Amino acid sequence: MTLEASAITVRFGGIRAVEDVSLRLHQGEIVGLIGPNGAGKTTLVNVLSGFQRPRAGRIALNGEDATRWPAHRFARNGVVRTFQAVRLYPGMTVAENVETALVGTGLGRAAARGQALEILNYLGLTGRAALPAKALSYGDERRVGIARALAMEPRFLLLDEPAAGLNIGEAEELDRTIARIRDDFSCGILVIEHNMALVMNLCERLHVLATGRTLAEGTPAEVMANPAFKDAYLGADA
Amino acid sequence: MIDRASPFAKNPKGFVHSLPSRAGLERLLPLLILVVIVAAIMLLAGQLGIVQQRRITLGFISMISVVGLYVFMGNSGVLNFSSVAFMAIGAYVSALLTMRPQVKATFLRDLPDWLASAQFDPWIGILAGGLVAALVALIVGLPLMRLSGIGAGIATLSLLIICYIVLGNWTGVTGGQRSLMGLPTYVTVWNAGLAAIGAIILAFIYQESRSCLALRASREDEVAARAAGVRVVRERLTAFVLGAFICGIAGVFYGHFLGTLRVENFYLDPTFLYITMLVVGGMRSLTGAVSGVIVISALAEILRLLEVGLRLPGLDAAIRAPAGLGDVVLAALMLGIILFRPQGITGGREITLRGLRD
Numbered sequence: 332m333t334l335e336a337s338a339i340t341v342r343f344g345g346i347r348a349v350e351d352v353s354l355r356l357h358q359g360e361i362v363g364l365i366g367p368n369g370a371g372k373t374t375l376v377n378v379l380s381g382f383q384r385p386r387a388g389r390i391a392l393n394g395e396d397a398t399r400w401p402a403h404r405f406a407r408n409g410v411v412r413t414f415q416a417v418r419l420y421p422g423m424t425v426a427e428n429v430e431t432a433l434v435g436t437g438l439g440r441a442a443a444r445g446q447a448l449e450i451l452n453y454l455g456l457t458g459r460a461a462l463p464a465k466a467l468s469y470g471d472e473r474r475v476g477i478a479r480a481l482a483m484e485p486r487f488l489l490l491d492e493p494a495a496g497l498n499i500g501e502a503e504e505l506d507r508t509i510a511r512i513r514d515d516f517s518c519g520i521l522v523i524e525h526n527m528a529l530v531m532n533l534c535e536r537l538h539v540l541a542t543g544r545t546l547a548e549g550t551p552a553e554v555m556a557n558p559a560f561k562d563a564y565l566g567a568d569a
Numbered sequence: 570m571i572d573r574a575s576p577f578a579k580n581p582k583g584f585v586h587s588l589p590s591r592a593g594l595e596r597l598l599p600l601l602i603l604v605v606i607v608a609a610i611m612l613l614a615g616q617l618g619i620v621q622q623r624r625i626t627l628g629f630i631s632m633i634s635v636v637g638l639y640v641f642m643g644n645s646g647v648l649n650f651s652s653v654a655f656m657a658i659g660a661y662v663s664a665l666l667t668m669r670p671q672v673k674a675t676f677l678r679d680l681p682d683w684l685a686s687a688q689f690d691p692w693i694g695i696l697a698g699g700l701v702a703a704l705v706a707l708i709v710g711l712p713l714m715r716l717s718g719i720g721a722g723i724a725t726l727s728l729l730i731i732c733y734i735v736l737g738n739w740t741g742v743t744g745g746q747r748s749l750m751g752l753p754t755y756v757t758v759w760n761a762g763l764a765a766i767g768a769i770i771l772a773f774i775y776q777e778s779r780s781c782l783a784l785r786a787s788r789e790d791e792v793a794a795r796a797a798g799v800r801v802v803r804e805r806l807t808a809f810v811l812g813a814f815i816c817g818i819a820g821v822f823y824g825h826f827l828g829t830l831r832v833e834n835f836y837l838d839p840t841f842l843y844i845t846m847l848v849v850g851g852m853r854s855l856t857g858a859v860s861g862v863i864v865i866s867a868l869a870e871i872l873r874l875l876e877v878g879l880r881l882p883g884l885d886a887a888i889r890a891p892a893g894l895g896d897v898v899l900a901a902l903m904l905g906i907i908l909f910r911p912q913g914i915t916g917g918r919e920i921t922l923r924g925l926r927d
Contacts, residue, residue, distance in 0.1 A: 380796065406798035414796070420789030422853070422917070431786040434779040435798035443779075483798060 332358040332393050334379065334410060334487045334519065339388035341374050341543075348374040349385070350543040356487055356519040361509065363534035363551075364523045367563075370540040372523045373415065376489045379521070380412040381405040392487075407435065409486035409518075415495060417476040421465040425456065425475050428464050432482035447482065454478050454508065470501050474508075481512065488512070490522040494529065502526060506533050531555075539563075599919035600773040603859050604766050607632070610863075611762035622758045623826075628866040629761035630822045632859060634839075635846045636768040637815030639858035641808045642847065644781055646788035648722035649809075650840055652816045654732035657835035658705055659698030659817030660824035661736060661743055664752050667694040667825075672751035679741025691755050695821050702817025706810045714805040717791070729840060737832040749830040756826040764822055768815050772855050780807050845903045851913025856920040861913065865899065872898055 334356045341349040349371040356362055364372050377383035379390065381402035390397045392408060400408075420428050426447045433443035433450075451460050454474050459467065467475060473493060480488060490509070494502040506529050513520050524530045530537065530551070537554045539547040547557040554560050607629075614625040638652040665673070665680065666689040673685055689697075713724050736743045743749060775781050784804040787794035791801060824830050842865070850861020875890035906913060 382792070382795075402795040403798045403800050406796055412796055414793065418790045418793035418796075420786050420793065422789055423785065427782070431782050431794070431799075432797040434782055440777065440779055440782065479793075479797060 332486055332519075333391075335391045336375070336379060337389045337391070339375065339378055339385045339390075341371070341378060341383060342386050347543045349378065349540075351388075352540065352543070352545050353388075354379075354521075354538055354545075354548075356521050358486060358519045359513065359517050360536065361513055361520045361522065361534045363530040363537045364521055364540065365525070365527075365530060365537060366540035366546070369542070371543040372540055373491055374543075375540070376412060376491050376521070376523065379405075380410055380489055382412075406483055409484065410489070411480045411483040411485035411487070412489040413476045413480050413491055413493060415491045415523075417472050419464040419467070419472060419475055419479070421463070423464055424460065425451065425462050425464055425467070425478075426460040428475055429478050429482045432479045436482070436484055450478050450482055451475075453481070469496055473497065473505070477508070477512075481516070485516065485518045488516075488518050488520045490520065492523050492525070494524060494526060502529060509533060595921070596777070598921050599854075599856055600770065602920050602922075603769050603773075603856060606859070606863075607762060607766050607769065611758060614758045614762075624866075624870055626756060626758045626761045626826060628862060629758070629765040630756075630819055630826060631843065631846065631866060632765040632862040633761075633768045633822065634816050634819035635843050635850075635858050635862050636765070636772050636855070637812045637817075637819060638843055638847055639812075639852060639855060640772050640775060640815060641805075641812035643852040643854070643858060644776065644784045644788065644808055645805050647717050647805065648719075649725045649812075650722060650844070651725035651728040651732075652812065652843060653835050653840045654729045655702040655706060655813040655816040656820030656823060656839070657732055657736055657832070658702045659820030660830055660835065661749075661820075662701045662817075663691075663694030663698040663821040664749060664824050664830055665742070666697055667691055667753055668751050676744050676747070676749060676751075677742060679739075691753065691825070694825075695818055698821035699814040699817040702820070703810045703814035706813030707806070710806045710809040714802045714809060729836070733832055733836050736835070743832075744830070746832070750828070752825050752828050752830065754825055754828040756822050761822055761826070764818065768818070769855065769859065771811070771815060772858075775808070775811055776855060780804055784808055842899075845899060847913075849902060849906050849913055851915035851917045853912060853917030854915055854919050857913045857915040857917060860915055860920075864914065865902075868902070869895055869899065 336352065336354045339349055339352045352375060354375070364375065366372055374383060378385050381400050381404060385398065392410060397405065420431065426444070429447040429450055430440070430443040433446055434440060438446065448457065448460060451457055454477060456471065456474055456478060459471055464475065477493065493509070494505050497505060509520060509522065510533060512518070522534070534551060537548065537551055538545065539554060539560055541563045546563055547554050547560040610625065614622050634652060634656055638649065641647070642649045665684060669688055670686050673680060709728060713721070716724050737746055739745065783794065783799040786797065787799050787801045787804060795801060820835070827834070846861040846865045847858055848861070849865055850859065851857025872890065872895035875888060876892055876894055878887040878889040880887045
């Protein structure tokens with residue numbers, strides 16, 4: 332199974348946010364999407380999840396054209412994303428945040444109530460179930476965001492800077508969680524991340540964007556050896 | 570949906586069985602408490618005089634309408650000024666179906682023959698009033714439900730104005746600016762109270778549904794809800810149609826309570842009264858909707874008595890408040906709630922035996 336973006340272009344007014352970018356995500360692999368601020372990473376994730384219609388190019392899910400799908404249709408077909416700002420439902424409890432996603436997959440409310448607890452348990456959030464989402468710490472908030480995404484039974488999981496704002500220890504733990512999710516759910520994961528050390532460790536492939544264009548792609552070792560990447564991303568003297 | 574591997578075994582039945590029945594009962598508790606409160610008010614009203622009974626009947630009709638308003642506005646978080654328009658539709662539909670043919674012949678010259686010569690059972694009027702209101706909501710809701718915030722407020726206000734103007738000028742069918750007289754006045758404190766209980770039960774069943782959970786998610790964060798597969802327009806439309814159905818029935822009761830329909834009865838005054846009730850009670854919970862009606866109705870009644878002049882036992886002079894005090898106090902209360910307790914007196918929570926809880 333594959334989620335595939337071909338020759339995607341997105342413009343905001345005169346600005347080229349994404350220009351002719353192609354990216355392929357297979358089930359069971361973890362791909363890192365990296366690049367400096369303003370490179371178009373989040374815009375590309377928006378395109379891949381139906382939140383942004385591309386000016387040109389095509390999105391395909393298992394060969395089926397999904398370019399004009401609305402966001403909820405991507406989610407219902409297993410292409411699930413998280414947000415850089417997490418965007419929990421603040422007035423609802425942690426459990427309800429997850430239940431909402433579960434009923435979206437067709438579960439009844441009673442069944443969703445039970446399964447939400449299992450998912451929270453899977454992410455070590457059992458003790459938080461009854462808290463209102465707005466009462467969570469930053470790290471817990473991010474994990475609930477992932478719990479909510481897992482409740483959608485993702486085949487493809489798009490994580491927009493899941494480690495933003497976490498300390499090193501938390502970020503490393505998050506990395507282990509992401510790897511575990513890939514193994515347990517056998518889904519394909521696209522992760523936007525700034526921390527190069529984490530990305531090297533976690534991802535099988537990297538896709539580097541700069542000013543909306545693909546700068547480099549390949550295994551972490553290949554990308555690191557790429558002179559264009561060294562130049563643009565790490566700085567000429569790196 | 571395609572079969573997918575999941576580490577979580579899907580076994581809905583297992584959960585239903587393992588769910589302790591106490592938890593199930595606890596979920597029903599807010600409904601039971603609200604029904605008991607309404608029933609208690611009905612019984613109390615039975616002991617009072619005819620004037621007070623009519624006041625309480627009017628309170629029950631407000632309760633039906635505010636519950637209808639809550640179903641959409643409370644759960645979706647989208648501003649809605651159109652609930653009274655659906656009351657008007659329900660009231661006029663039921664009036665046309667249940668009035669005596671002789672009366673219709675006097676006032677309404679443009680009715681189709683089948684309608685002009687027929688007189689239906691009150692039940693038909695109630696159902697038809699609700700259903701026609703729901704149907705209109707379905708049609709206008711399709712484009713409207715894409716809006717939220719100020720856009721939704723303006724659009725639903727426009728809907729109210731359109732409804733007011735059409736009803737006020739369609740003289741051959743609605744009587745226009747003249748009053749439409751001769752509606753059978755079958756509404757009592759008993760059947761209005763039962764209808765209020767029915768509306769509460771309907772709203773509660775909806776609120777426990779998957780559709781409503783999805784709608785509440787979109788209220789909290791529309792973008793995140795879409796990412797979780799919520800079809801926002803569709804869930805809003807469901808609530809809008811159900812809310813219009815309940816408001817339509819409230820309108821039927823209002824019409825047959827008054828016996829005379831005037832379009833002014835379905836315009837800005839009740840619109841703002843019902844919104845005040847919902848906001849003061851707390852628009853995010855059914856308990857809030859119901860308690861807002863009770864608090865505001867009771868307060869309005871006390872203020873009205875003060876304006877008329879209240880004679881306390883043992884006191885020679887009557888206490889008399891200046892005219893217009895009622896409206897001022899209600900407006901000030903609304904302002905105070907918005908400033909100091911924006912979730913309303915219930916804080917947007919449902920009532921339970923242990924107090925107000927989420």
